[in-house]
Amino acid sequence: MSSSPLYKQLAKKIKQQIHNGELSEGDAIPSENKLAETYGVSRVTIRQAIDLLVSQELLRRVQGSGTYVSEKKIEHNIYHLQGFTEEMEQLKKKTINKVLCYELKHPDEKIRGILGLDEDDQTFFVSRLRYVDDKPVVFERTYLPVTLFPDLSYEVMQGSKYKFIEQQKKWRIKQSFQEIIPLLPDEEIRKLLSLKEGTPILKVRLWSTLENDVVFEYTELFFKSDDYKFTIVANRF
Known part of the structure; x- marks a missing residue:
């Protein structure tokens, strides 16, 4: 016994x-x-x-x-530079990118500094709600310089922007700088991600560069903490 x-x-x-x-x-x-x-x-x-x-x-x-x-959380290795759509395809999950906003915008001073833009330069501002297996798991706001992407379209942003950059523009993406911040979402994000009041989320601020070190995006991502987890593989040597 x-x-x-x-x-x-x-x-x-x-x-x-x-x-x-x-x-x-x-x-x-x-x-x-x-x-x-x-x-x-x-x-x-x-x-x-x-x-x-x-x-x-x-x-x-x-x-x-x-x-x-419980459903298993989606595991994201922050040391692996990979687009959301690419990552979900490898996990054999169905994704939908719902474009909520697609417009030309003059970014604020902070974002202009990150993207290396002049005061009069414009960006495409795109917000997307990203679904995995019909569940909203990530809300995204991204800024892309018009000078780099005059051919960016609404249809492109319904798919993978990294595939667009690498397969259509034939540019190589070099690296991404990321900050991860746990926080309580505002009412807009809470409703978009179908969260209960008081549920924390993970916010990621990132800017990514091409092979020539030009910064091509500034993005803010808001992840559902009950569906997503971030992993770090640390090597001693």
Whole structure:
């Protein structure tokens, strides 16, 4: 007989069902009453087991609906310079880029300084809501100099701008400088990403350069922290 508490034994059984595919991402697990009946234990034990799996992010509770198997977070390696669409294609996920705003704009002084623009220079300002498997996961605001991209179109921004740059413009992208900031979103972003009030997000400010060191974009990205995680691989030598 195992010396492990009964709720931990039960949690282990449910965890095994998730790992072996009996329970898939997004599946609802049976009610507490049903689980108590199935395993011949009290609802208190069931609740403790579920609480443990929720704390381990294997299950998630939805108020008024039930308890579900958590979807795996999208893992992004910040040391790998890759466009969003490219990254999702490698993960075999369906993406949609919904363009919310596409216009000519004179950026503020800070953005002009990053992009190396004069006061009268214009940029294309594009905001996009980016979906993965029909769920909004990233909101993006990006500035692209008109002098570099006079041929930029609305249709291009419905796809991958990095593919446009490398495959159509035949330019090589060299590197990206990024800042990651956790914060609480404003009401606009909270609604766009379908977030509950008080849910934090990850904001990424970045500017990227071409092979000749010309900065070609300034972008702000807002990631859903419950769907996205950032990883860093650190080598000692």
